[in-house]
Amino acid sequence: MMEFDIEKLIEECVFTAVRSSGSGGQNVNKVASKVVLSFDVNGSENLTELQKQLILKKMSNRISKNGVLQISSDSERTQWINKKAVTGKFRLLIREALKPERKRIATKPTFQSVQKRLDDKKRQSGKKRFRSGDFDV
Template sequence: MKLPDLSPEIRYQFARSGGAGGQNVNKVATKAELRFDLQNSTLLTDEQKAVLAQKLTTKLTTDGELVLTHQTERTQLANRDKVTTKFYQLLQKAFEQPKARRATKPSKAAVAERISEKKRKGDVKATRRRVDPD
């Protein structure tokens, strides 16, 4: 499914990144946070909104807003590009139809091998038993 360009409806916020990084982390707001208001989007159809709302429930806020963050890069621009890529990949994955599973039977050779392996294991366990001193 081809998605429309959603960039006009994407909002970015920047904050200081966490973790190691020395002065750069402490001084520069490089962490990128992408916000997309799914409920009020004019570029998506109602069917697309319903699919996304159902598939991305864990990533949506109570207001129906999708929030993604990225903070591994040293620059704001790189983090913004990475979070945007992550956003489009997430949407693409949500719209993918799962491949239908075809029921199959194990081959006769596989069944015979399984039975022989069960027999061998049973024989091994039988030899572990205590022998009666009759």
């Protein structure tokens, strides 16, 4: 695994508290308990260029056009717990993105799988031959 200090990355994050969306009761419309974590991947001083490219590639669906990763949490009632939750999500996502991909080891198909494929092929061709009227009884 590539070396990086997750705590230094968390220090680079910007936390914003906003009001949760959706319907709610007494609490939801008044209190800014949703926490949004923003992390500028390209502007990070603690990641190497290779690590930045890996994160941008693997998390392209979560990263904006200007290279900012945004994660939010509004599942809990307090801002503090949501901040802990969003930080946990961030740790997990970064670890997953920087985990080295394992090489696939090519294997031969099993005898059973080859037999099944050939049998299915034979059955399918028999069906087609029967439909065309070009069959020997």
